[in-house]
Amino acid sequence: MADSGGSGSTASTILQAKETFEIIQEISRLLNTGLDTETLAICVRLCESGVNPEALASVIRELRRESAAVKAGESNH
Numbered sequence: 748m749a750d751s752g753g754s755g756s757t758a759s760t761i762l763q764a765k766e767t768f769e770i771i772q773e774i775s776r777l778l779n780t781g782l783d784t785e786t787l788a789i790c791v792r793l794c795e796s797g798v799n800p801e802a803l804a805s806v807i808r809e810l811r812r813e814s815a816a817v818k819a820g821e822s823n824h
Contacts, residue, residue: 782807 771791775782782790790807794800 768788768791772784772787775787780787790803793803
């Protein structure tokens, strides 16, 4: 019998989203991005919301540089 409530398609959509995110996590790991699961999920949501992925990557690189500089400055004092 067909599911008139649409819950089957909802479950299928959720399963596809989980599988897609697992693939994204694996690609991230292979590329050695250093992004944890939560940060990667935030980046994906930002891109889905229209943020330019190249601009996002530039911001992440700059934040990492600034963080390293702050840590280096703290260790010198």
